[in-house]
Amino acid sequence: MSKGLPKRSEDYSLWYNELVKKADLAENSAVRGCMVIKPYGYSIWEKMQAELDRMFKETGHTNAYFPLFIPKSYLSKEASHVEGFAKECAVVTHYRLKNAEDGSGVIVDPEAKLEEELIVRPTSETVIWSTYKNWIQSYRDLPLLVNQWANVVRWEMRTRLFLRTAEFLWQEGHTAHATAEEAKAETMQMMNVYAQFAEEFMALPVVRGRKSANERFAGADDTLCIEAMMQDGKALQAGTSHFLGQNFAKAFDVKFATKEGGLEYVWGTSWGVSTRLMGALIMAHSDDNGLVLPPKLAPIQVVIIPIYRKDEEFEAISEKANEIMAELRKAGISVKYDHRDTHKPGFKFAEYELKGVPLRIAIGPRDLENGTIEIARRDNLTKSQFELASQPIAEKIGGMLEEIQESIYSKAYKFREEKTTEVNSWEEFKEVLENKGGFVSAHWDGTPETEDKIKELTKATIRCIPLNRKEEAGTCVLTGKPSEGRVYFAKAY
Amino acid sequence: MSKGLPKRSEDYSLWYNELVKKADLAENSAVRGCMVIKPYGYSIWEKMQAELDRMFKETGHTNAYFPLFIPKSYLSKEASHVEGFAKECAVVTHYRLKNAEDGSGVIVDPEAKLEEELIVRPTSETVIWSTYKNWIQSYRDLPLLVNQWANVVRWEMRTRLFLRTAEFLWQEGHTAHATAEEAKAETMQMMNVYAQFAEEFMALPVVRGRKSANERFAGADDTLCIEAMMQDGKALQAGTSHFLGQNFAKAFDVKFATKEGGLEYVWGTSWGVSTRLMGALIMAHSDDNGLVLPPKLAPIQVVIIPIYRKDEEFEAISEKANEIMAELRKAGISVKYDHRDTHKPGFKFAEYELKGVPLRIAIGPRDLENGTIEIARRDNLTKSQFELASQPIAEKIGGMLEEIQESIYSKAYKFREEKTTEVNSWEEFKEVLENKGGFVSAHWDGTPETEDKIKELTKATIRCIPLNRKEEAGTCVLTGKPSEGRVYFAKAY
Incomplete structure (x- = not known):
């Protein structure tokens, strides 16, 4: 399976591209710059989503959904915002196809031209603040703490799977507050949520920082960010959290009646992370054999592979494997038993290395006799014999998974410090x-x-x-x- | 709160529209036909998603993500498919905006015209089957069981919140099989999954059926469906599952090497449900006071409201409320304690009726003395006193929630039979x-x-x-x- 994966030291960029494809994470589609996220890649993204969503809810946010399309005039209302996004907007101009009269096929119906062009959202500040105008009248309506999981489109000229794609998946939080202080505290809180997620779940140490004016979000007064270091010595911005001041409130005339009886513009924030995190996860930890996944985000944490020649050996091994699986699942550990007889153990070993499964258990006839199993760690490629009688298996494996999670983080942290x-x-x-x-x-x-x-x-x-x-x-x-x-x-x- | 909600008997259509807005489920956006799903509405949709996603995974499907955009030529490859969707396609023709030279504002840059127009997906068969061509070579690659959660766009002329919107959220399953029999069995299985979901979670009885040729999906050989009955005597199609035959395999040249060494076109299915289900849920059960939500999909299952005049009464009631909440939460019941002092109990009662919270608990000073609480059911608007010493509270409330779930279903079933x-x-x-x-x-x-x-x-x-x-x-x-x-x-x- 890992045959043909280039070495990081020889061509890091090619290594990344090939790894993304060979590990079944994503691939390019027929539409320039748009990717297909394949089931294995998507299952990692789903785990990221679940944890982030939980953290957003724990900090008081609720999800909602706003339209994909933004009227061109809306995008233009905040001057620096449209400046920042105008060059990469996908524009919908028509709403119907028809058969060409000369029989040459299906064409865009020139009569179905929209009165105002619609922009496929590159980000949703404008459409959301135009909605907030109706939701916010009084201080009692604040704070408004909303998040959206969505797809967005930025027509990038140079694209790379996960890192920079024309369409990507993300979440965008959009909050409204009565005071600048509250909005600033929210901006800081969400940057910290991202940092905690990166470090605790992605095993990715990040620098918490503030962007210079040049690198600030188009429409923000201040942008906080988390920055990570990849194995080739390049940095990757992994998440941003913006203090929007009153910019969008002014652009969309969103005012609120204060407790004291005044009328003031609302203060805003927005913050987001995207499928770009997949790129960061891959580039930070993986090696020349394939993916290295932190156990907390691995769709499969443990794979069991039977080693046998005879059918009766297979049966006995399967019985043991089923026992172990039951114990692990009871402890909330995800485990797969790969008993395909169409592939040899060596092939399977390489496949799960490529896919970054944190722990591999091999069981052969000799193991059954001795009451042992072989456990291989993906992160450092070490193997060890484990005596089943010595400790409950779920405790052993649970402990190893924790150790791996920490070890991947420490390695990345050490690397970042050195760099x-x-x-x-x-x-x-x-x-x-x-x-x-x-x-x-x-x-x-x-x-x-x-x-x-x-x-x-x-x-x-x-x-x-x-x-x-x-x-x-x-x-x-x-x-x-x-x-x-x-x-x-x-x-x- | 419910002031101004029209009566169903007087104007069912207006009642529905007003209810959707007043119960904070959704509203129209600035873009014609595109809705904003508000936090409360979205939280119901999230509960639907969670259950459906679990059911899809239990039947062996995995999630993936495919591009939002479809090249026009792809959409045209399956003749009846493009015929069915051409009239309602949003078309992207340009990829950049620029400042008008006359200073009149931001315009579409005429130089940034796409070589081939892109269609915003109305459904993803074409882009997915063009991808499957690379994923499927041999019978070993089959079945391929993939689902996608996504937004789609159909430029409908007459729109209504949830029921028919230009953009909507949905899931679309796309599977590939080695034989027609397998694909047909999958089509049937997923229709049954939808029926089970509708009946068990939405408390919505459905007729399982087959569409006539006229009503079949554009590109399918056979369409199975579930049909529900609304309170105004109109039917609502709540989900469809299509047997695609080899139509898309032929359009995109997707063949597989059979076990016997032949080369054959793959058999396909697709199936989907959408935010339309929200419309069905609302119209099937709600009444002139507002939403009636089946407990299994209610974001808040129980609300507790304190009734008091003096501060020390409030403290004692809150203590009791906290005890009850702890017990309910331990049992997995979602509960909210509404202790706002800005609103009177009567206002709160009406608000939670409008929002369809299945059970409302009221606690006053007299209740504390007597060891009782008042429990009101949303579905039939009955109230009863409950003696706290008589039964563990979680058992009582859990039982009532089950009863309500069944009762809502029975009522809808009886209505459907009568109709x-x-x-x-x-x-x-x-x-x-x-x-x-x-x-x-x-x-x-x-x-x-x-x-x-x-x-x-x-x-x-x-x-x-x-x-x-x-x-x-x-x-x-x-x-x-x-x-x-x-x-x-x-x-x-």
Whole structure:
């Protein structure tokens, strides 16, 4: 199965593309830039969704659904917003097909032209704030804490499976508040929810930070983000949470009667993560043999493979396998018994390695005699014999899964730390970025012009101003002008 | 709250529209025909999704995701399919906006015209079968059992919230099989899954049947369906399951190597239910006071309302309420304690009636003294005193919720039976349809021409040929020609 998977060290980009396809996660469709998320890939996304959805609900949010289409005039109401999205909008102009009169086939009916063009949502601030205008009259209607799971479309020219696709799946939270402070606290809370999800479930350490003005969401006053480090030393923005100020409230005239009897514009936030997280998950942990999945997001946590020559051996092994499965399932562990007789054990081993199943149990006739099983860990490729009498199997496997979850996180954390370098001169900046990659922690004079210049010279952007950075006076690596603290630069996905 | 809800008997249609809005289920958006599903409405849809998704997985299906856009040429590959959907297709023709040179605002960039127009999926058979071509080579790849939760767009001219909207949410199952028999069995299985869901969770009795050729899905060889009866005597198609034969396999050249070494076209099915089910749920059970929700789909099953004048009464009541909530939650019952001091009990009673909460508990100072609570049932509007010492509260409430679920079903079943009439002449047919409505069970000569004629004369269509109909020779009510059995006619949503 893993035959033909390129090595990360030789061609990281090709390795990623091939892995996504060979592990049955996703593939390109006939429509440029739109992907098909295959069942195995989708089952990982479903696990992500379930955890995120739970976390949103625990923080008081409810789900709703808003239209796919946005009237062009709505998108245009917030100036910087339309500026940010205009270049990548899919536009619906007609609503009917008909048979061509010359018999050449089906054509767009020119008579069925829409009066106003509709934009396929690239994000839903405009359509949602136009709705909120009717939902919000008084302070009693606030806060309004709504999330939506949806597909969005951004007509990207260069696409890559999961990382950048014309259509992608995501959730977008849109909240409305009576005060700036509350909205800012919500923005921070949801960034922290994302960080917790990334670290606890994806085993992905992230830097919590703030975007520079250049990298801010189109229409936001402030954008918080979580940034992760991939194995090739490039950064990946894994989630963003925006403080929208009163920008959309003003664009859509959403005011509320205050407790004190006044009338004020509402404060807003929006926040989202997308199927891009799938790309982050794959690129952060996987290896040359295939996927490495953290147990908390693995659709199958344990696979059992029988090793036998004779039918009666198979029967005895199956009996043992069924016992083990029953114990594991009782403990909430997902397990599959792969007893296909059309494939050899070696083939199956490679297949589950490719698919990133955290633990593989092999049982042969000798194991039955000895009361043992062989357990192989996917993350570090180690094998061990386990004596069934020594400990309840569910306890053993449960413990190993926890260990793997932690171990994957630690490895990624260590890697990220190694790939984070403080530099103090422009020469050093370029040298580290060129030869080592990763996060380059450097002083910056705080101007968009310097940021642009650095991007032009090195392709690196400011990934974020870390929230936990020390106050530290310094001088900008490029201009030598004064700086209040270090920011993280990196080349990024 | 329920002020202004029209009576069903006076204007059923207006009653429905108002109820959907006032109970916070959905509303129209700025885009013609596209709705906003509000948080309360969406939370009911989420409960439906969860149960259906579980049932799909239990029958071996997995979820995946396919592109929103379909190249126009794909849609055209299956002749009757494009015929069926061409008139209601939203068409994407451009992929960019720009600022107008005359400063008049944002316009569609004429230079960003797509080479081939893209259709916003009205259903996904074409894009999915074009993908299946790559997934299916051999009998070993079959059956392929995939479902998708998605939004689809059909540019309907007359829309109504939930019942007929330009965009709606649904699931669409698409399966591929080695034999016609297997595909037919799948078609039947999924129709039965829908029927079970409708009856067990929605408390909605349905007729399992087969569509006549006229009403068949565009591209199917056979369409099975479940049909429900609304309170105004109109039928509602609640779910369909299609046997696609080899039509899409032929259109997209999907062949498989058989076990015997041959090469054959694959057999297909597709099946779906949508947010239309929300409309069915509302129209089947609700009354002039508002929603009536079956407990199994109610986002809140029990609401507790304190009745008090003094603060110390409120404290004592709250203590009791918290005790009861803890017990109910332990038993998996969802419960809300509405202790808002901004609204009076009477207002709250009306609000939860409007929202269809199955059980309402009221606790006052007298109740505390007597060790009682008042329990009100939403479905039949009865109230009773319950002595807390007489039975564990979770057992009592759990039992009542079950009773309500059954009672709502029985009522709808009885109504459906009353509204089902056998007729044996054209006069009788017209008379029943006109004055009584409901299902009219009549002999039909089996021709599309007669069906068309009847529709033209009465607006009634064949809802289905019931699967459990008796073999019964007769003569067509309209033409007098021979008939093999009765079919169900009705006016329908």
